Amino acid sequence: xxxxxxxxxxxxxxxxxxxxxxxxxxxxxxxxxxxxxxxxxxxxxxxxxxxxxxxxxxxxxxxxxxxxxxxxxxxxxxxxxxxxxxxxxxxxxxxxxxxxxxxxxxxxxxxxxxxxxxxxxxxxxxxxxxxxxxxxxxxxxxxxxxxxxxxxxxxxxxxxxxxxxxxxxxxxxxxxxxxxxxxxxxxxxxxxxxxxxxxxxxxxxxxxxxxxxxxxxxxxxxxxxxxxxxxxxxxxxxxxxxxxxxxxxxxxxxxxxxxxxxxxxxxxxxxxxxxxxxxxxxxxxxxxxxxxxxxxxxxxxxxxxxxxxxxxxxxxxxxxxxxxxxxxxxxxxxxxxxxxxxxxxxxxxxxxxxxxxxxxxxxxxxxxxxxxxxxxxxxxxxxxxxxxxxxxxxxxxxxxxx
Amino acid sequence: xxxxxxxxxxxxxxxxxxxxxxxxxxxxxxxxxxxxxxxxxxxxxxxxxxxxxxxxxxxxxxxxxxxxxxxxxxxxxxxxxxxxxxxxxxxxxxxxxxxxxxxxxxxxxxxxxxxxxxxxxxxxxxxxxxxxxxxxxxxxxxxxxxxxxxxxxxxxxxxxxxxxxxxxxxxxxxxxxxxxxxxxxxxxxxxxxxxxxxxxxxxxxxxxxxxxxxxxxxxxxxxxxxxxxxxxxxxxxxxxxxxxxxxxxxxxxxxxxxxxxxxxxxxxxxxxxxxxxxxxxxxxxxxxxx
Numbered sequence: 001x002x003x004x005x006x007x008x009x010x011x012x013x014x015x016x017x018x019x020x021x022x023x024x025x026x027x028x029x030x031x032x033x034x035x036x037x038x039x040x041x042x043x044x045x046x047x048x049x050x051x052x053x054x055x056x057x058x059x060x061x062x063x064x065x066x067x068x069x070x071x072x073x074x075x076x077x078x079x080x081x082x083x084x085x086x087x088x089x090x091x092x093x094x095x096x097x098x099x100x101x102x103x104x105x106x107x108x109x110x111x112x113x114x115x116x117x118x119x120x121x122x123x124x125x126x127x128x129x130x131x132x133x134x135x136x137x138x139x140x141x142x143x144x145x146x147x148x149x150x151x152x153x154x155x156x157x158x159x160x161x162x163x164x165x166x167x168x169x170x171x172x173x174x175x176x177x178x179x180x181x182x183x184x185x186x187x188x189x190x191x192x193x194x195x196x197x198x199x200x201x202x203x204x205x206x207x208x209x210x211x212x213x214x215x216x217x218x219x220x221x222x223x224x225x226x227x228x229x230x231x232x233x234x235x236x237x238x239x240x241x242x243x244x245x246x247x248x249x250x251x252x253x254x255x256x257x258x259x260x261x262x263x264x265x266x267x268x269x270x271x272x273x274x275x276x277x278x279x280x281x282x283x284x285x286x287x288x289x290x291x292x293x294x295x296x297x298x299x300x301x302x303x304x305x306x307x308x309x310x311x312x313x314x315x316x317x318x319x320x321x322x323x324x325x326x327x328x329x330x331x332x333x334x335x336x337x338x339x340x341x342x343x344x345x346x347x348x349x350x351x352x353x354x355x356x357x358x359x360x361x362x363x364x365x366x367x368x369x370x371x372x373x374x375x376x377x378x379x380x381x382x383x384x385x386x387x388x389x390x391x392x393x394x395x396x397x398x399x400x401x402x
Numbered sequence: 403x404x405x406x407x408x409x410x411x412x413x414x415x416x417x418x419x420x421x422x423x424x425x426x427x428x429x430x431x432x433x434x435x436x437x438x439x440x441x442x443x444x445x446x447x448x449x450x451x452x453x454x455x456x457x458x459x460x461x462x463x464x465x466x467x468x469x470x471x472x473x474x475x476x477x478x479x480x481x482x483x484x485x486x487x488x489x490x491x492x493x494x495x496x497x498x499x500x501x502x503x504x505x506x507x508x509x510x511x512x513x514x515x516x517x518x519x520x521x522x523x524x525x526x527x528x529x530x531x532x533x534x535x536x537x538x539x540x541x542x543x544x545x546x547x548x549x550x551x552x553x554x555x556x557x558x559x560x561x562x563x564x565x566x567x568x569x570x571x572x573x574x575x576x577x578x579x580x581x582x583x584x585x586x587x588x589x590x591x592x593x594x595x596x597x598x599x600x601x602x603x604x605x606x607x608x609x610x611x612x613x614x615x616x617x618x619x620x621x622x623x624x625x626x627x628x629x630x631x632x633x634x635x636x637x638x639x640x641x642x643x644x645x646x647x648x649x650x651x652x653x654x655x656x657x658x659x660x661x662x663x664x665x666x667x668x669x670x671x672x673x674x675x676x677x678x679x680x681x682x683x684x685x686x687x688x689x690x691x692x
């Protein structure tokens with residue numbers, strides 16, 4: 001936790017308060033002049049000498065959501081009582097290397113930790129990369145799985161796992177972003193009150209009937225406009241999916257974009273919420289960082305366990321009748337298949353639509369024989385291939401329809 | 403009045419508030435800013451607005467938000483049926499201007515909660531419940547009202563607030579609220595009460611309950627919240643359950659496992675939660691509560 005020190009000549013309460021606000025900003029609580037002003041006003045109406053009282057007051061003003069509300073006490077202590085200043089200052093040095101945008105701190109630092117942990121893990125197991133190469137080779141041996149063969153190289157139709165060259169990747173990212181934008185625009189497009197509708201638009205009828213002496217000649221109708229859906233994406237980044245992870249991450253990144261109504265998770269053996277990390281303005285940094293996470297983990301998959309975790313922790317807040325849950329996974333699971341089936345059923349009860357995108361489905365002669373996949377099938381609204389960009393593009397009508 | 407006074411006043415009215423909540427409420431009153439409360443269902447977010455109205459002896463105006471809430475049901479609406487009738491009745495006799503003046507006067511205006519709240523002579527408590535259920539468009543409109551306290555009606559002109567209502571907004575995380583709204587508000591996150599607080603709430607609300615049973619009830623509910631449930635029981639559920647138990651004439655939870663099990667319907671509100679707390683689990687929790 002970075003600590004801002006008092007300015008060398010902090011003379012007034014106002015000075016110190018400004019310092020405290022800077023400290024909060026540095027720690028991801030986006031406060032501004034308005035909060036400083038309100039805080040000073042508030043101090044005037046309470047006993048400002050009592051630290052507890054001041055803490056409660058500043059907390060009510062500056063901590064504006066549940067997460068910040070929970071962290072505030074620590075931050076307050078760190079600034080006004082400067083515990084462990086030495087250690088904290090070191091961390092501050094580290095943190096200065098990264099630009100901070102408004103409220104992403106907590107997630108960022110969590111990510112950093114994970115990345116450090118994962119890179120450490122990579123050092124411990126030097127043969128990991130060999131393992132991955134082997135996998136690639138294996139995949140290529142079986143890989144008559146391209147959907148469409150063509151003499152002309154067409155990036156849109158190449159299997160996504162071939163996108164390993166930086167140029168191709170950049171292209172894929174661009175295309176994925178465009179596609180995602182198209183989907184988002186599609187689902188948020190609003191319609192005006194139509195000719196046909198369930199209700200009479202009395203306001204307009206009354207208006208229109210004034211010139212006709214109160215005779216309501218034109219019956220105008222109105223209808224609720226279509227509402228945007230809330231997307232929740234769950235991306236499998238286990239070993240078998242590593243080759244696709246990067247492109248899918250760009251895809252998620254595009255989906256999330258500037259839209260506050262989208263959430264994304266990674267899962268392998270655990271579940272990680274990555275929406276905030278993906279909203280990072282710098283695509284490459286975000287995707288690289290997350291890809292690193294994905295590679296570091298890349299072990300077994302526990303789809304069932306992760307779905308259970310999702311149901312328990314996040315579903316009540318994120319999933320309702322207007323939600324589309326997108327699962328990107330190949331369905332190879334180390335959990336018993338009943339678990340996936342049970343958890344999907346539970347998720348389904350919230351009224352959402354479930355879309356499962358499976359990169360293997362695009363391969364020739366693919367049958368969903370993986371037990372997990374077979375168990376999941378009855379609960380899915382859409383089960384679609386996702387191994388080419390064209391497949392992802394083809395999703396658009398599905399999302400528009402449901 | 404200081405914030406501790408406010409806290410004890412709330413407590414006199416039967417609302418036991420945490421320090422953080424009392425402070426937030428106090429600041430929102432002194433600084434004249436809306437109060438935004440978040441927290442799980444059943445922790446007393448709505449109740450505090452009601453209690454506040456009682457303390458200040460003012461009216462409580464409540465706007466329940468829902469998906470698709472629009473200006474017509476939140477702010478104002480013209481009484482179209484009356485307008486149409488009136489246009490017909492006027493017929494050829496009066497000029498167009500006269501008719502328009504008549505039908506767009508305050509007599510034909512239906513006041514909805516927001517308009518009503520700013521037109522009270524005595525500052526009321528305006529409770530905007532479950533703001534996260536309304537859509538973003540409404541939230542944006544609300545921002546405007548909360549900062550200016552005035553409403554523009556094209557046909558009538560701008561209506562300015564007579565008094566500023568005390569605004570309490572509640573949310574329980576159906577969707578994320580915008581930062582702009584959050585920053586205009588004083589914020590407090592309301593948690594499930596700890597054992598001590600919950601016991602004093604129960605004592606306040608049901609003073610006739612015997613002390614041993616009250617202690618057991620609170621212990622049981624606290625333990626139950628630690629179980630894996632789809633819907634954790636809130637304070638309202640605790641109070642219901644306590645009333646049910648005393649109605650059933652139970653003096654000790656460990657007396658009658660069958661009745662206890664049957665009475666759990668007051669606490670567990672989904673089928674899967676009920677099946678996840680069979681008699682053995684309930685008895686184990688009773689053991690913990692003792």
